Amino acid sequence: MAKIKTTFFCQNCGSQFSKWQGQCTSCKEWNTIAEEVIQKPEKSNWKTQSSTDIRISKPLKINEIDTSQEARLDILDNEFNRVLGGGMVKGSLTLLGGEPGIGKSTLLLQIALNINYKTLYVSGEESQRQIKMRAERINPSCESCYILTETKTQNIFKQIERLKPEIVIIDSIQTLHSDFIESSAGSISQIKECTTELIKFAKETATPVLLIGHITKDGHIAGPKILEHMVDTVLQFEGDRNHVFRVLRANKNRFGSTNELGIYEMQGSGLREVSNPSEILISEKDGELSGNAVAATLEGLRPLMIEVQALVSTAVYGTPQRSATGFNAKRLNMILAILEKRAGFRLGAKDVFLNITGGITVDDPAIDLAVVAAILSSNEDMALPSDFCFAAEVGLSGEIRPVQRVEQRILEAEKLGFKTIFISKYSKISIKNTSIVVQKVSKIEDIIHHLI
Numbered sequence: 001m002a003k004i005k006t007t008f009f010c011q012n013c014g015s016q017f018s019k020w021q022g023q024c025t026s027c028k029e030w031n032t033i034a035e036e037v038i039q040k041p042e043k044s045n046w047k048t049q050s051s052t053d054i055r056i057s058k059p060l061k062i063n064e065i066d067t068s069q070e071a072r073l074d075i076l077d078n079e080f081n082r083v084l085g086g087g088m089v090k091g092s093l094t095l096l097g098g099e100p101g102i103g104k105s106t107l108l109l110q111i112a113l114n115i116n117y118k119t120l121y122v123s124g125e126e127s128q129r130q131i132k133m134r135a136e137r138i139n140p141s142c143e144s145c146y147i148l149t150e151t152k153t154q155n156i157f158k159q160i161e162r163l164k165p166e167i168v169i170i171d172s173i174q175t176l177h178s179d180f181i182e183s184s185a186g187s188i189s190q191i192k193e194c195t196t197e198l199i200k201f202a203k204e205t206a207t208p209v210l211l212i213g214h215i216t217k218d219g220h221i222a223g224p225k226i227l228e229h230m231v232d233t234v235l236q237f238e239g240d241r242n243h244v245f246r247v248l249r250a251n252k253n254r255f256g257s258t259n260e261l262g263i264y265e266m267q268g269s270g271l272r273e274v275s276n277p278s279e280i281l282i283s284e285k286d287g288e289l290s291g292n293a294v295a296a297t298l299e300g301l302r303p304l305m306i307e308v309q310a311l312v313s314t315a316v317y318g319t320p321q322r323s324a325t326g327f328n329a330k331r332l333n334m335i336l337a338i339l340e341k342r343a344g345f346r347l348g349a350k351d352v353f354l355n356i357t358g359g360i361t362v363d364d365p366a367i368d369l370a371v372v373a374a375i376l377s378s379n380e381d382m383a384l385p386s387d388f389c390f391a392a393e394v395g396l397s398g399e400i401r402p403v404q405r406v407e408q409r410i411l412e413a414e415k416l417g418f419k420t421i422f423i424s425k426y427s428k429i430s431i432k433n434t435s436i437v438v439q440k441v442s443k444i445e446d447i448i449h450h451l452i
Contacts, residue, residue: 008033009188014224036183073167073208075115079264079273080107082302083235083248085256088167090206092255093199095173095228097213097221098237103246103266104212106134107237108169110270111210113139120165124151124175124185138270151185153178153197165207170198172212174222191223195230228252239266239359246271247360260300278305278416281358288386291378295370296391296409296421297362303412305389306360308367310374311353320349326356327371328363335371335394342398342444345379366403368394369422369447376451384451387419392427398444402427410436422447 008017011034013027023030072087081087088094098104105126112119113135123131128147135142146163150156153176160168170176176194177185184190195211202209211231214222221228228234232254239246248262264271282294282305291310296303308327315321324332332354339345354371356362369390377384391409393401402424403409410429413421414436423429425442441447 006035006037007189008035009224011188014188014192014226034187036187036189037181073115073117075111077111077114077273078275079248079262080111082300083250083253083256083260083262084233085253085260088208089232089255090208091202092233093195093202093209093211093231094233094235095211095213095221095231096235096237097215099215099219102237102239103264103271104237105171106138107246107248107264107271108171108210108212109134110138112145112167112169113142115167116144117166118163119145119167119169120148120160120163121145121169121171122148122150122156123171124149125171137268151175151177153194157197157201160201167208167210168202169210170212172214173227174214186222188224191227192230195227199230245274245359257300261302277302277358278412281306281360282416288383290381290383291374293370293373293377293384294389294418295362295367296389296413297364297367298405298409299364303408305412305416305418306362306367307357308370308374309355309357310371310378311351312347312375312378313351315349315351321351321353323352324354326359326361327354327367331365331368332371334396335368335375338394338396338398338444339372339375343448345376347375347379350379364403365393366391366409368392369400372444372447373422373451376448380452382452385420387417388422389413389418389420390422392422392424392441394444400424400441400443400447407431410434410438422450 008020010024010027010029010032012029012032013024015024015026017033020033020035024032072089074087075081096104096108109121109131112121121131128149131147146165148156148159173191173194174186177190178193178197181189181193198209201207216222233250234252236249236251237246238249244266246264246266248264250258250260252258263274263277265274293308295306295308297306298304322329322333336347336352340347352375369392372394373384373390391403391406393403395401406423406427407429410421410431414434418436420437420439422439422441425440429438439450
């Protein structure tokens, strides 16, 4: 038997050390370094091969590489396809992370049950009966999905060779272990080794692999950071377990944009795609309320109409509070300073609270004008017309700046029944014959004149 080798890994960032020490020099965390047994017998691939089977890669000119057959796989989920960039690429490795109970396993099981490709769903956390109980609520008549409960990678690859699936789903990467590493499942070395074997399998057989990854208490995917560098796509499944809506984002995507957004609604029969998220992000009200304004924003290529809520009240304590949910708090302070300096509003002695409805976080500067309108509406205790919306950025000198793809925002507002949209005077638009009134403003004083 080969000599057993040990080394030390930081359980927080994955850095390797030759001996134990109290603090990790990479992430500066204390008491995170643990000893792990590593022993790697000679191996040639993810499966046992003879020397004659090993193919030697040769360099090719970039214009000689054939990509005509690299068609994406349609997984019959418009939201998931949009976030991936149009479908799943053959031979790609996709990592899906999210909080416990958010619906990661339900999402991938639903995909496996609804697509027309032969799919192998490997679970290391649930039994086959447990998965069957969930599958009966989603699609009980599926015949192309196979369930395997196994955590040893060598056994998984044996079943893959027999079944020859077109898509492989692993739930989850932290439960797998390999014979080539003697440390426990979920350790740094096991995660790296198992992911390496899956990458070799995916690239050599052109089979897409979907991985589920656990996250730490800080919200990061558990395991070494190199895990996110190794895979092709990193997806994040977000949402509040107390609400029914879930948001799918791409933190990394080698085959598409990372700005796309997918929205689902959690139901008893699984996750429902939300094709028009603007309807769920704008709350229904019986009467007009002050402090509410609607902004036309973009998430990737998708236009969204979101509701901005503001509350301005007299400060009870000595220092006024500034609180923002779903919006950058520093940007809120900047907008309040602009209103103080350029518009003459005395907000320095008042509490200001801002909320983006729907539980989402927005970084688009185009909602600045809606934030200004909501704050003014709450400060004056005056409700804005429900058919008004806003799409412009506010500069430090109080000027209203144009935003990108403003025509797409106007068309989305018109489709949802808004009558007036406020944009920058300097925005260039070529839309004609629209039912919505496009109101152009150049300074923050102009918007105050129209609203108050």
